[in-house]
Amino acid sequence: MIRRDFFKYSLFAASILTTTKINAYLINENIKKSKIVICGGGFSGLTCAKRLKQLDKNLDVTLIEKNENFSSCPFSNLWIGDVKNISYEDLNYDYYKTVEKNRFNFINETIIKIDKDKKLVYTTENIIKYDYLILALGIQYNYKKILKDENKIKKCKVQTPAALIPGNEHLALKRIVKNFNSGNFIISIPNGAYRCPPGPYERACMIANYFQTHKIDAKVIILDPRDKPAAKPYKFLKAFKQFYKNTIIYKPYSSFKDIDFEKKEIIYKNFDEKELEYLDKKISFEQANIIPPNEANSLIKNSGFAVNESGWARLKKPTFRSISDDRVYILGDAQGEYAFAKSAQMANSCGYIVAEEIISRLKKQKFDYKNNMPGNVCYSMVNKNEAVSITHSYEYTNTFIANYEISDISKDVADAAKAWYFGMINEILEI
Numbered sequence: 001m002i003r004r005d006f007f008k009y010s011l012f013a014a015s016i017l018t019t020t021k022i023n024a025y026l027i028n029e030n031i032k033k034s035k036i037v038i039c040g041g042g043f044s045g046l047t048c049a050k051r052l053k054q055l056d057k058n059l060d061v062t063l064i065e066k067n068e069n070f071s072s073c074p075f076s077n078l079w080i081g082d083v084k085n086i087s088y089e090d091l092n093y094d095y096y097k098t099v100e101k102n103r104f105n106f107i108n109e110t111i112i113k114i115d116k117d118k119k120l121v122y123t124t125e126n127i128i129k130y131d132y133l134i135l136a137l138g139i140q141y142n143y144k145k146i147l148k149d150e151n152k153i154k155k156c157k158v159q160t161p162a163a164l165i166p167g168n169e170h171l172a173l174k175r176i177v178k179n180f181n182s183g184n185f186i187i188s189i190p191n192g193a194y195r196c197p198p199g200p201y202e203r204a205c206m207i208a209n210y211f212q213t214h215k216i217d218a219k220v221i222i223l224d225p226r227d228k229p230a231a232k233p234y235k236f237l238k239a240f241k242q243f244y245k246n247t248i249i250y251k252p253y254s255s256f257k258d259i260d261f262e263k264k265e266i267i268y269k270n271f272d273e274k275e276l277e278y279l280d281k282k283i284s285f286e287q288a289n290i291i292p293p294n295e296a297n298s299l300i301k302n303s304g305f306a307v308n309e310s311g312w313a314r315l316k317k318p319t320f321r322s323i324s325d326d327r328v329y330i331l332g333d334a335q336g337e338y339a340f341a342k343s344a345q346m347a348n349s350c351g352y353i354v355a356e357e358i359i360s361r362l363k364k365q366k367f368d369y370k371n372n373m374p375g376n377v378c379y380s381m382v383n384k385n386e387a388v389s390i391t392h393s394y395e396y397t398n399t400f401i402a403n404y405e406i407s408d409i410s411k412d413v414a415d416a417a418k419a420w421y422f423g424m425i426n427e428i429l430e431i
């Protein structure tokens with residue numbers, strides 16, 4: 001409660017409906033006052049809040065975030081794999097410094113509903129009015145696409161945590177890896193788009209590295225519906241062979257179908273090369289990391305903002321505005337219109353673009369998305385000293401087209417990964 005009160009009242013109190021007068025003294029003479037509300041204080045939302053205030057310190061910007069501290073997915077695989085000098089503190093940060101320095105309003109509450117007709121955001125304790133809304137709410141899992149039985153879904157969440165959402169799930173996965181004695185550790189990757197395409201392969205490397213270092217008699221078995229890894233494919237296949245020949249088994253054309261917790265078996269559909277068809281196969285598991293299909297946070301769809309058939313938010317091309325409402329922007333992993341990498345770097349890059357667009361819009365100036373392209377770089381550790389990276393640049397014809405470049409595996413790339421991560425954290429959290 002103390003922390004919430006600090007955020008709510010010590011800086012600029014948010015113009016909550018019941019207290020709308022509080023912000024009256026902040027009116028900027030140059031830009032007609034508009035209230036910008038950002039839902040979600042992860043990589044994209046935090047970047048956008050900070051950038052908006054950098055561009056105009058008098059803007060009325062409110063960030064709403066349910067978690068009390070910022071937790072990172074990037075570098076979580078390194079922590080799970082016990083990579084030297086990466087601690088739990090390196091993944092978790094307070095919001096105080098960035099709120100204090102950038103002076104946006106911060107409401108530490110859970111959003112429960114958005115009324116797009118009345119332009120209101122409902123949290124557990126307040127109702128907040130907006131002129132422009134930025135939805136930076138990240139992902140959620142859709143277990144129902146792979147499992148019908150509710151009890152099994154509950155068990156999966158607890159016993160085989162997906163760990164694509166930071167915090168509790170990462171702690172659970174770390175405990176599972178630390179207590180692992182011997183046997184098969186299964187990583188099951190979903191079909192379709194998901195958060196951080198290279199993430200599960202990096203995780204396989206980090207866990208295999210941990211098992212080898214601790215001389216644990218284990219196999220890390222990757223079940224992948226694809227023919228090859230979803231990102232940096234040949235580098236990961238090379239790393240599996242070069243560093244983890246006897247530990248990692250990569251199974252392409254393999255989709256999770258069911259799990260039997262009593263028999264400790266996973267059933268998966270696998271393309272049988274002799275029969276030339278997909279057959280059901282079983283594999284025993286000691287522990288597993290079942291990653292279900294991903295989709296945009298359900299607040300987006302439930303509030304009437306269009307999503308595509310896979311559950312990702314639809315955008316009005318070439319903008320990051322929702323196709324359903326011109327005053328509402330979608331940022332980060334929840335976006336579904338363009339083939340953007342679902343990465344923290346991309347979330348950050350798009351956060352900048354939306355901030356610039358809103359400033360132009362308030363000044364009634366034209367903003368050209370085609371001349372403000374996002375960019376991406378994504379690093380993956382393949383052992384405790386070396387990494388591989390992919391960089392994306394984009395151009396626009398009738399949609400965003402990605403060009404990419406993949407590095408070699410090297411120690412230099414691992415050093416660059418560390419510089420990138422701590423640089424990004426420093427940038428958005430002012431640590």
Ligand SMILES: Cc1cc2nc3c(=O)[nH]c(=O)nc-3n(C[C@H](O)[C@H](O)[C@H](O)COP(=O)(O)OP(=O)(O)OC[C@H]3O[C@@H](n4cnc5c(N)ncnc54)[C@H](O)[C@@H]3O)c2cc1C
Pocket residue numbers: 039040041042043044045064065066067072073074075076077109110111112136137138139163164165195196199297299331332333334342343344345346347377378379380
């Ligand atoms: C294992 C792993 C490794 C990764 N490694 C990298 C990497 O090396 N490099 C890289 O670029 N990317 C990496 N990523 C991807 C990166 O974490 C995501 O792409 C990034 O977090 C997306 O940012 P976002 O703003 O869309 O979502 P998030 O960062 O998840 O932010 C969403 C925010 O919304 C908040 N929220 C949700 N619902 C509500 C609600 N109802 N009320 C209030 N607040 C709410 C959440 O608490 C959260 O803070 C990795 C991901 C994983 C899982």
